[in-house]
Amino acid sequence: MSTLHRSPPSSASPETLTQSNNQIDQLHFNDEDEINLLNSYLQISRSENPTKNSLPTLDSQAFDRLQTAVGPKFSHSVIADKLHRLKLLYHKFARTKSFIKTPHQRQILDLGRSIWGKSPTPVTRKPQVISPSRLLSRRIKQRSITRKEGVGVDVDLKNFPVLVAEFSRQFPGNGVWRDGLRRMNEKNLKDMNEKWVLLHIEGAELKARRAALLKEQLRTTETNEDVN
Numbered sequence: 001m002s003t004l005h006r007s008p009p010s011s012a013s014p015e016t017l018t019q020s021n022n023q024i025d026q027l028h029f030n031d032e033d034e035i036n037l038l039n040s041y042l043q044i045s046r047s048e049n050p051t052k053n054s055l056p057t058l059d060s061q062a063f064d065r066l067q068t069a070v071g072p073k074f075s076h077s078v079i080a081d082k083l084h085r086l087k088l089l090y091h092k093f094a095r096t097k098s099f100i101k102t103p104h105q106r107q108i109l110d111l112g113r114s115i116w117g118k119s120p121t122p123v124t125r126k127p128q129v130i131s132p133s134r135l136l137s138r139r140i141k142q143r144s145i146t147r148k149e150g151v152g153v154d155v156d157l158k159n160f161p162v163l164v165a166e167f168s169r170q171f172p173g174n175g176v177w178r179d180g181l182r183r184m185n186e187k188n189l190k191d192m193n194e195k196w197v198l199l200h201i202e203g204a205e206l207k208a209r210r211a212a213l214l215k216e217q218l219r220t221t222e223t224n225e226d227v228n
Contacts, residue, residue: 029082031104033070037079038086038111040069045115087116155182160193162200 029037044062058066063076070079090112093100100106157164157178167177181189 029070029074033074034082034086035104035107035111036069037066037082038108038115040066041083042111042115086112090116155184155186155189157181157189160189162196163189163193166196 044058044065058080060076063079066079066083067074067076074082086108090108093105093109094113094117100109160181163181164178167181171177
């Protein structure tokens with residue numbers, strides 16, 4: 001007849017078991033702890049690596065910042081292990097979106113993408129190669145537009161006699177201004193010529209008024225002499 005060997009009763013007291021269970025509960029990260037940990041890690045990553053080329057090296061000071069976010073009950077090694085597990089969880093959600101069932105899991109995916117996601121590769125445009133024939137066609141088209149706008153085309157200054165007369169009077173013996181006027185926009189030359197015409201008209205009117213005033217004053221003077 002075989003004898004059943006029973007294991008000796010545990011020597012741990014109920015108080016010891018309760019303390020052990022409390023320690024396990026204290027090391028449990030709730031949803032808020034996980035989000036706070038990821039947010040803190042994201043801030044450290046952005047402050048040390050703004051370009052997101054590489055993740056920061058977690059030294060003692062960085063772990064202290066992470067510990068501040070989740071509380072002193074979590075040691076540095078526990079925090080490091082939790083970050084590793086959250087990274088694996090992020091990659092799982094990133095590969096298969098159907099695993100995401102709760103808003104908390106969606107937050108882990110979003111924060112994880114900001115931390116461990118791939119940096120966008122800048123798009124480098126290839127230099128555009130323009131054939132000689134196409135370049136020549138562009139230049140011909142540009143010249144055609146320039147001629148239509150009246151820029152760069154010699155203008156006949158005979159159409160603006162008043163303007164030419166004034167420039168000739170102000171700059172006698174200097175023909176440089178003629179080349180400048182010929183290459184101006186015809187509309188601008190027309191406006192300049194009209195302004196000089198109006199100024200001449202105003203000058204003629206002023207001259208006539210001066211002559212009339214002088215004539216009137218001479219008559220007044222002659223009348224006074226006759227009276228005396």
